Amino acid sequence: MPFTLRAADGSDRSLTDDTMASLAARMRGPLIRDTDPGYEAERQIWNAMISRRPALIAQCSGTADVTTSVRFAADHGLLVSVRGGGHNIAGSALCDGGLMIDLSRMRAVHVDAGQRLAHVQGGALLGDVDHECQAHGLAVPTGINSTTGIGGLALGGGYGWLSRAFGHTVDNLLGAEVVTADGLLRRASATENPDLFWAIRGGGGNFGVVTEFTFRLHPVGPMILCGPVVHALEDAPTVLRAYREAVATLPDAATCWVVIRKAPPLPFLAPEHHGRPVVILVMVHAGPIEDATRVLAPLRGIGRPLGDGVGPNSYAGWQAAFDPLLTPGARNYWKSHDFSTFSDALIDHILSAIQNLPTDECEVFMAHLGGVAGRADPGAMAYAHRATQFTMNVHGRWQQPDQDQSCRGWVRSLYEKTAPLSEGSVYINFVPEAGETRSKGTFGANEPRLRRIKGQVDPANMFRANVQIQPEA
Numbered sequence: 001m002p003f004t005l006r007a008a009d010g011s012d013r014s015l016t017d018d019t020m021a022s023l024a025a026r027m028r029g030p031l032i033r034d035t036d037p038g039y040e041a042e043r044q045i046w047n048a049m050i051s052r053r054p055a056l057i058a059q060c061s062g063t064a065d066v067t068t069s070v071r072f073a074a075d076h077g078l079l080v081s082v083r084g085g086g087h088n089i090a091g092s093a094l095c096d097g098g099l100m101i102d103l104s105r106m107r108a109v110h111v112d113a114g115q116r117l118a119h120v121q122g123g124a125l126l127g128d129v130d131h132e133c134q135a136h137g138l139a140v141p142t143g144i145n146s147t148t149g150i151g152g153l154a155l156g157g158g159y160g161w162l163s164r165a166f167g168h169t170v171d172n173l174l175g176a177e178v179v180t181a182d183g184l185l186r187r188a189s190a191t192e193n194p195d196l197f198w199a200i201r202g203g204g205g206n207f208g209v210v211t212e213f214t215f216r217l218h219p220v221g222p223m224i225l226c227g228p229v230v231h232a233l234e235d236a237p238t239v240l241r242a243y244r245e246a247v248a249t250l251p252d253a254a255t256c257w258v259v260i261r262k263a264p265p266l267p268f269l270a271p272e273h274h275g276r277p278v279v280i281l282v283m284v285h286a287g288p289i290e291d292a293t294r295v296l297a298p299l300r301g302i303g304r305p306l307g308d309g310v311g312p313n314s315y316a317g318w319q320a321a322f323d324p325l326l327t328p329g330a331r332n333y334w335k336s337h338d339f340s341t342f343s344d345a346l347i348d349h350i351l352s353a354i355q356n357l358p359t360d361e362c363e364v365f366m367a368h369l370g371g372v373a374g375r376a377d378p379g380a381m382a383y384a385h386r387a388t389q390f391t392m393n394v395h396g397r398w399q400q401p402d403q404d405q406s407c408r409g410w411v412r413s414l415y416e417k418t419a420p421l422s423e424g425s426v427y428i429n430f431v432p433e434a435g436e437t438r439s440k441g442t443f444g445a446n447e448p449r450l451r452r453i454k455g456q457v458d459p460a461n462m463f464r465a466n467v468q469i470q471p472e473a
């Protein structure tokens, strides 16, 4: 019985039993067809809004399986997607009818503490990385949710609590092993395939499958001072203006993000505040605890908080602190802008939107960037947006399909109202749908070079299930 897969050109490919058996014989990990028991569980990703169905999932056990899968896709001209941690908001891990190259069995992390290096397989989650690195009191800057995949996060840029102190994830990427569209395994670093190395540091999954990353590590923790300070929404205009003043003079070791949402049942917050809209200043100091109390004091001293949950926490534990708010299986729609300033007009728009939260899970996140990450040369690698001081992510999150319209509408409304205040760029990892255009796009002035490199390493555009970089002919 022939097995049908979608080709990259949109037509169908019928593959014989012998062809499929020969693929299975060359793989160590399982091949799962869309008719197999267990398929539904294996195609699940974080965002329940996305329901694309790959015809075949190749669960790779290692680099050899990835090479085999890519060659198979190239030989048969198949539509391909690559799954790391499955967190991409647009669901780019999934393709309809094609081959999904699934890295979720490739999560090994090896730390060379002496050299301060981490070798991380392409399907590892952030929690895997922190777990191994923190055993040595070391860390690589990543994101704020322990179940996000390092693959998509690192290839897009990767920012979180340590970005101001040590740069983004891409700034700490020293090398990678990449299976390119021709099925060859290439080493990419400053000295080997330097163009490819430049491109994968911010160009997303457009250039091949990364089977292993090598990151530079920094001493962090194991205990750091961090946590949330919660304010009443009525105080928000004053609190946010004071916040803006306080972060302007923060040292690189510290960061403070703003989350505006209905209060979760935080243990240090009196029960009468749970479920009410609040402004949360979430602060982290990456350096020694002795310095941290003094550095964070101006932020903790703002106004009259409803509760202060700042204290010493293990770094690895803190990296999972937001996990309960970001569990998989909900319906999600995000829109994001980059800002160089947190203006009064921006504050007013956000606070107005918070009056009409469509569900208890919707929220506005304002990441505080700059610091070491902000001082890097925008042309040094594909990741371009170094002037960004704040990135707003409007998180629409809900459970029922009949809330799709109201929640998406709420997100889009705030996104559109704040667009004139933004820098006109967007972080590649926060783009929820294909085809959107902005004045400075996702790659800024780096786009022409990215297109040239894409034309060299993936001229037929095998790795297209991403924010697209069109190959230059």
Ligand SMILES: Cc1cc2nc3c(=O)[nH]c(=O)nc-3n(C[C@H](O)[C@H](O)[C@H](O)COP(=O)(O)OP(=O)(O)OC[C@H]3O[C@@H](n4cnc5c(N)ncnc54)[C@H](O)[C@@H]3O)c2cc1C
Residues within 6 Å of the ligand: 046, 081, 082, 083, 084, 085, 086, 087, 088, 089, 091, 092, 093, 103, 122, 123, 142, 143, 144, 145, 147, 148, 149, 150, 151, 152, 153, 154, 155, 156, 157, 158, 159, 160, 204, 205, 206, 208, 209, 210, 211, 326, 429, 430, 465, 466
């Ligand atoms: C709950 C949540 C929290 C987040 N927090 C942060 C944050 O704090 N900071 C931040 O910067 N971002 C954050 N993000 C965004 C995140 O960086 C992106 O969603 C990213 O795409 C996730 O990568 P993934 O491997 O989990 O996703 P996937 O959906 O598996 O992959 C995303 C894309 O990357 C490609 N890809 C993944 N792995 C590889 C690989 N090894 N080789 C080649 N291509 C690969 C895939 O083809 C796909 O196109 C968050 C997302 C979620 C859902």
